Amino acid sequence: MWLEKINLGSYRQIFKENGVNGEYLEGMSMFTTEQILRFIRRCHMKWGDFITLCKELRRIKVACLKGEQKVHRPWWAPSCLSLVFLKVAKRNRQSRVVSLKLEP
Helix, strand or coil: HHHHHHHHHHHHHHHHHHCCHHHHHHHHHHHHHHHHHHHHCCCCCHHHHHHHHHHHHEEEEEEEECCCCCCCCCCCCCCCHHHHHHHHHHHHHHHHCCCCCCCC
């Protein structure tokens, strides 16, 4: 859905086929130039689309670090603790570290 939102929905299937998920995208900031070029070729991405993808990933990280991203209860936390978790998370700067890992 996120790819659709940033007008890159045409890559949805090819990302799925190549195992490109949130965890993979999160690690892209550590990629070498060679790995980036391999990713672009493997996913048949246009340069402009790759730049859009990188800008959106950066926007998410910045928003989280500034505390502008909405805090959600993690999938593993029991619902009875959701209010407590959300209050603590909003006060805790460490809870704002970005994770793009998929949750069940």
